[in-house]
Amino acid sequence: MTVTSIDIDQNDLEQAKKLTGAKSNRETVDLALRTLIAVRRQPAAVERIIGRRFDPDQIDAPTVTPDVNLPVTRAVTTAQSA
Secondary structure, eight states: OOOOOOOOOHHHHHHHHHHHTOSSHHHHHHHHHHHHHHHHHHHHHHHHHHHOOOOHHHHOOOOOOOOTTSOOOOOOOOOOOO
16 A cells, blocks of 8 residues: 555534444445546446446346335334433
């Protein structure tokens, strides 16, 4: 791994740290770099998926009809007092 010295706006770094839950500046910068790389690669991956051709046996999955009589469950969140 290479050691690099860079100037980073402290306010931006602290905000990124809070948003990500990172414990250190290094973890925050590593996460930021990995996120940037993933975001920039995503359009190329989508284009590859769109351009891919599938054989009929690859896409011939059985159709499942949803049971409309099943009850809908929802997550319940409660506010905790401080």
